[in-house]
Amino acid sequence: MVSVNDLKTIELELHAPGMSPLHRAGLGGLACTLHAWQKGMCSGAGTNWDYPFRFEIKTDSITLELSEPQQAANALQKLFEFGFQINSDGLIFLPGQFHSPPDSALLADLQAGYLLTFLQHGTSRKLAKNESQVCHRLSGGGSWEVPVAYRKWSWFKQQSGWKDLIDQHGRFQTQPIRIDSSIYPGASIRHFAFKNQTAIKEPLKRILPLYFSLVGCLAMAVNRGVGILLVPEVKDLHEFIQQRPRLNPQHASECRVLNSADAILQAKMRVGAKLGINSVTFQPTPWALQIKSRVKTCEVGTLDDLTISHFQKVYDALRPRIVALESDLNRSSSKQTTVKAFQSGYRVDSIMRSLIAENLIARKPWYSGFSSMMSKTNPNTGRLFRDQVMYEAQGLHQLISTPGIWGRDEERLLVGMIQNAVTGLLSGKRSEAIHSARRSAPSTCGWAYEKIRLKLARTQCQSQLRSLLSQLLNQSSSKKTLSTEYNQCLAFINEDWQRCRDLSLLALVCFSGRVSEEQKLKQSA
Amino acid sequence: MIGVRVTVPVSCFRKGYAREYLETHLLPPPATCYGFLLSLVGECDRKRHIGCRVTAGLISTPVKSVVLRKVWRVKNPRPEARENIRPDYQELLSNLELVLWLDSAEEDRSRPTLDKRVSSTLEYPKHTHRYGGLSLGESTHLVNDVSVIKEISKLKGDLEATMFLLDARGEQTLPVWVDHVQSTNTRYVTGTIQTRNLNTLSRDEIPMIIPP
Numbered sequence: 137m138v139s140v141n142d143l144k145t146i147e148l149e150l151h152a153p154g155m156s157p158l159h160r161a162g163l164g165g166l167a168c169t170l171h172a173w174q175k176g177m178c179s180g181a182g183t184n185w186d187y188p189f190r191f192e193i194k195t196d197s198i199t200l201e202l203s204e205p206q207q208a209a210n211a212l213q214k215l216f217e218f219g220f221q222i223n224s225d226g227l228i229f230l231p232g233q234f235h236s237p238p239d240s241a242l243l244a245d246l247q248a249g250y251l252l253t254f255l256q257h258g259t260s261r262k263l264a265k266n267e268s269q270v271c272h273r274l275s276g277g278g279s280w281e282v283p284v285a286y287r288k289w290s291w292f293k294q295q296s297g298w299k300d301l302i303d304q305h306g307r308f309q310t311q312p313i314r315i316d317s318s319i320y321p322g323a324s325i326r327h328f329a330f331k332n333q334t335a336i337k338e339p340l341k342r343i344l345p346l347y348f349s350l351v352g353c354l355a356m357a358v359n360r361g362v363g364i365l366l367v368p369e370v371k372d373l374h375e376f377i378q379q380r381p382r383l384n385p386q387h388a389s390e391c392r393v394l395n396s397a398d399a400i401l402q403a404k405m406r407v408g409a410k411l412g413i414n415s416v417t418f419q420p421t422p423w424a425l426q427i428k429s430r431v432k433t434c435e436v437g438t439l440d441d442l443t444i445s446h447f448q449k450v451y452d453a454l455r456p457r458i459v460a461l462e463s464d465l466n467r468s469s470s471k472q473t474t475v476k477a478f479q480s481g482y483r484v485d486s487i488m489r490s491l492i493a494e495n496l497i498a499r500k501p502w503y504s505g506f507s508s509m510m511s512k513t514n515p516n517t518g519r520l521f522r523d524q525v526m527y528e529a530q531g532l533h534q535l536i537s538t539p540g541i542w543g544r545d546e547e548r549l550l551v552g553m554i555q556n557a558v559t560g561l562l563s564g565k566r567s568e569a570i571h572s573a574r575r576s577a578p579s580t581c582g583w584a585y586e587k588i589r590l591k592l593a594r595t596q597c598q599s600q601l602r603s604l605l606s607q608l609l610n611q612s613s614s615k616k617t618l619s620t621e622y623n624q625c626l627a628f629i630n631e632d633w634q635r636c637r638d639l640s641l642l643a644l645v646c647f648s649g650r651v652s653e654e655q656k657l658k659q660s661a
Numbered sequence: 662m663i664g665v666r667v668t669v670p671v672s673c674f675r676k677g678y679a680r681e682y683l684e685t686h687l688l689p690p691p692a693t694c695y696g697f698l699l700s701l702v703g704e705c706d707r708k709r710h711i712g713c714r715v716t717a718g719l720i721s722t723p724v725k726s727v728v729l730r731k732v733w734r735v736k737n738p739r740p741e742a743r744e745n746i747r748p749d750y751q752e753l754l755s756n757l758e759l760v761l762w763l764d765s766a767e768e769d770r771s772r773p774t775l776d777k778r779v780s781s782t783l784e785y786p787k788h789t790h791r792y793g794g795l796s797l798g799e800s801t802h803l804v805n806d807v808s809v810i811k812e813i814s815k816l817k818g819d820l821e822a823t824m825f826l827l828d829a830r831g832e833q834t835l836p837v838w839v840d841h842v843q844s845t846n847t848r849y850v851t852g853t854i855q856t857r858n859l860n861t862l863s864r865d866e867i868p869m870i871i872p873p
Contacts, residue, residue: 151830153849156678196830312845323678327735336678336844369832423748430682431750
């Protein structure tokens with residue numbers, strides 16, 4: 137049990153009753169902050185941060201010890217001033233999260249996450265009116281400059297949180313303290329007509345870790361309206377001190393996440409599969425557009441290394457791309473002589489990775505639900521997923537060719553068979569069109585391709601799928617080879633036709649890249 | 662120590678801090694089980710059986726789903742005000758089959774203990790005065806059936822259940838006493854959710870109902 141002894145010593149225990157995962161992550165954050173402070177002192181870099189109390193970090197508890205009870209105010213003020221800083225660029229810098237100060241661009245990306253989770257309310261922060269900009273400088277496949285816009289911070293609630301934790305005599309507060317959503321996102325007042333009675337109140341022993349949950353957790357933005365809070369499961373404080381800096385994204389591309397499953401798996405790729413991570417998704421709801429409410433939670437415990445290695449393959453094939461800004465493209469096309477060391481660009485992320493990440497976490501085949509996705513609209517962009525997936529055909533093609541990505545041989549066989557059948561069919565259509573000269577070959581191919589896609593998407597039962605596939609094979613030029621493969625896949629189709637429908641559509645989408653490339657080549661010719 | 666078998670078609674055991682997106686625990690916390698047993702025997706004084714030990718064990722695997730529902734809050738003191746209603750998401754568990762493990766050895770023995778009252782209520786229902794539907798979780802989450810397990814061998818399937826048991830280094834913290842208005846007087850215990858053989862349970866592992 138946590139105790140405040142004679143108002144001089146506080147012992148904060150990881151497994152004390154009432155310590156939720158967020159409290160434990162917060163205690164981990166406090167341990168990281170104290171460790172950073174100690175490290176700064178040892179290296180001589182932290183001469184401005186002399187600590188006015190003694191502390192001890194054990195594997196499952198932290199003890200803070202004051203020399204006099206009246207020193208509580210001074211001690212907590214210094215701890216909070218060190219733990220919650222704003223750097224010279226006006227960005228939040230939490231020393232407990234990093235081994236060494238990171239780039240401002242990385243901090244700006246992380247800041248977008250805070251604005252959607254902990255610090256979403258105007259009362260919990262002070263921001264500049266105008267936007268500022270910092271840039272990620274990337275090299276590899278060209279030299280890129282990716283700008284990140286942000287608004288400079290002058291204050292946030294955690295900085296002055298120490299005032300809530302002391303009484304009027306400057307000693308530790310012994311009365312329960314009210315918490316709000318800036319330190320525990322989602323813990324709002326139950327009845328606004330009775331604010332004081334129905335707000336959540338916590339004792340000092342649990343509220344101090346909650347303030348440092350900003351350090352222990354990782355908040356990330358999906359887009360301007362959706363944020364994800366990752367809450368790591370802290371089991372050992374010493375271990376967490378080593379893990380926490382690795383939890384942060386290290387590069388510009390890692391700052392992009394698509395949904396909670398994607399964020400968790402990316403974090404696990406950096407930290408390791410053993411760390412359990414809970415996530416909470418925040419986004420506006422139709423009944424409360426002005427705030428980002430909790431709308432989804434996801435708990436992922438220890439995963440096996442195979443799942444992480446699968447996701448690594450997926451991430452390699454479908455990682456965020458950098459696209460040149462239009463102004464830069466125009467400049468290069470008009471052949472101006474301006475020489476730039478870095479080309480400006482922005483990040484574009486995959487659509488498919490979100491589905492695959494969710495499937496991997498749910499321990500389903502990675503392509504499950506692909507056919508239903510192909511008939512849905514992306515709520516973020518208002519565009520059809522199937523139109524957006526076309527841009528990823530190359531990545532998907534790379535993915536299906538990756539060794540070890542398939543759980544069973546029949547999956548690989550079915551995909552290969554469909555692609556060969558479609559190749560045969562479309563080459564036949566092309567030669568027909570060229571002979572008849574009524575319609576251009578590329579449009580005939582595109583039309584035939586669309587017909588197959590529509591038929592596959594509309595398949596409602598096993599017999600329909602079987603008849604469609606056999607029809608496709610019959611129309612193909614290499615009938616004999618394909619019919620042998622079809623017979624091998626027949627048991628698989630009978631066993632789980634919906635999975636086979638997903639695979640068939642996936643095979644078709646991967647193929648579409650080749651169709652469009654052919655079309656482009658013909659058009660340019 | 663007695664076991665009470667309970668089946669509930671739909672239920673939600675809301676987490677204390679989940680005031681938006683009503684998340685559920687996998688199991689009913691000890692405080693919820695205690696409230697359910699008090700309701701079963703028609704006891705209105707929540708302090709009447711302090712000292713009893715109670716925990717829940719899952720013998721089925723419930724399915725979790727999310728629904729959109731109406732939530733009441735008091736934003737305007739006028740009860741009929743429209744802003745007192747809002748929609749929100751809620752997690753629900755379906756097809757729960759539970760065993761509530763109850764031990765009254767540390768209760769005040771001068772009066773009838775809770776385990777005896779539960780047994781007698783289920784054996785002679787006409788002798789018990791109670792009112793309202795019997796629910797586990799929210800008042801709308803009515804139970805299907807309740808029965809005392811006299812012989813463990815009569816349980817469905819094997820004798821294993823997923824239970825919340827006390828553990829000083831556990832990762833779960835569940836309430837044994839709830840302050841429904843504020844959170845200040847809620848009392849928690851630490852434990853783990855583990856799959857255990859029901860024959861091997863010891864009294865010390867079961868959480869005790871004590872107010873703060």
